[in-house]
Amino acid sequence: MARMKFYCDAERCIECNACVTACKNENEVPWGVNRRRVVTIKDGEPGERSLSVACMHCSDAPCIAVCPVDCIYDTIDGVVLHDKDICIGCGYCFYACPFGAPQFPQEGAFGSRGKMDKCTFCAGGPEEDHSVDERRKYGSNRLAEGKLPLCAEMCSTKALLAGDANVISDIYRERVINRGASVLNRGVSYQNAAFRASSGMEGKSSVKK
């Protein structure tokens, strides 16, 4: 059984915010709500890295645990979805979520919370696939069309990956190995990388001693 996951590669993300824009456009998210955001750590300093973050579709999701009306559930693909007809807008999922994924449109007086909105892994909601109601409440349902979330599909540097956890981790593992090998082989700077050259690698260095 597939278990859907996002992965963002900090060595590849260039903070272009295309994933944010793609998500907003694809799902027609209400004003003031952003299902995805790009965060830059150490902005302008050495070691600057960016990461794109949205709902991570946790295996043991805190939001599912704390919801007082039990409106959040995970699908057979491991995608965490919620039912907006049941949601009461209490904000508990927002307190519990480590990633700040649940968003609330401001509705009514004094900024009281409306129905929660969050990333659906482009998998719609509990309504019938591709129905008008599903489109209006949750945005697109690409998963039912056999497509992956648009944010990852649009990513120009392929920093953001989405799909089955096994496939995603294989791709990432491969990248890590290649990166490590390139550091060792050609001596390219990987910022004082924590790799120690093994004796067998010495002859292949392109850096003249």
Add this chain to the structure above:
Amino acid sequence: MRRALFSSAGVETAGFSAVLMLTLVLAFLLLMAPHAMAETAGNAPAIQVPNPSTDLWREVRQRDGVTSGRSQIAGVESGTLINPYGETWRNFRMKQLIPYSGYLLAGMLLLLILFFLVRGKIRVKAGISNKKLFRYTLYERMIHWFIASVFLFLALTGLILLFGRSLLLPWIGSEVFSLLASASKEGHNLFGPVFAVALLLVFIRFVRRNIYQKGDLTWLLKGGGIIGKGHVPSNFFNMGEKSMFWLLVLVGAVIVGSGLILVFPVFGQARITMELSHVSHALTTLLMILVIMGHIYIGSVGMEGALDGMTTGYCDLNWAREHHAEWATLCEQEGKVITDVEVSRLRGDGDTQQHAATSAQETG
């Protein structure tokens, strides 16, 4: 005798040689140690090698305290990738708050039932007399029942949100429960600030009579009359009532403060602020509900004549003598004792002129 001496000397020799061996081994180790260390240092220089990936993860995971990145997305804490306190809050709510507060509330209810079965209704010993004392004005009764009804409503809606998923949802289904929970949330948010107003009115009206006095310590030591025989004399309010008042005011202030932080999420509160507010809101309201359960018990089925003052405004003279002796004596000295007939006349059974007199007295 000789043999014994010899053998003891043998043990001594053996002990000595063991100590000698140990010293030799230690000396050898001490001599070798610097050499061994130098060898390790020569093999792998102990240089701190920074690893950008671990540095990044440490920062993202907020291992070294709260750090924040920068995001193009506007919003509170949009630069924070991981809020580590969410999990703490989840564990508090799911593993501690919900089960233990359930046990506490059920336990309190059981305790009150047990107390009632053991002690029964506390009767007025001298019997209900035909004389009355004026105890609460119309305004005082109004604000009492105002705060009481608002409190009961808030407690009920709050408990629905806390226990509903486990107790109600399986019975009434998702749709109906969602409707109930939604109404509870909206009602709780709407009447929360009203409770603040009611609390302020109650505080202003009753604070003077609730300042602790000389006899209060005796009341506490005698457990309010439960320990030993007879009632402990007290003034208008006894020590227990005064303590409940101050608990209501002080704990109520925390409840109102934390509630206001939660009800208006528009002032840029961080999640940690709201999580802490929720924790303090839950703990203080739990304490308040437990105390109010006792208050409702003693004011209704627990004691004869206790409810009259808050419903009619007049309390029985014998009840006052037994439970608020100092206040009753003072009233008797001032000649404020009135008969049943007078009370029913004052309460509006007479003509218009007398009715006007009633309102004047009751609101005074």
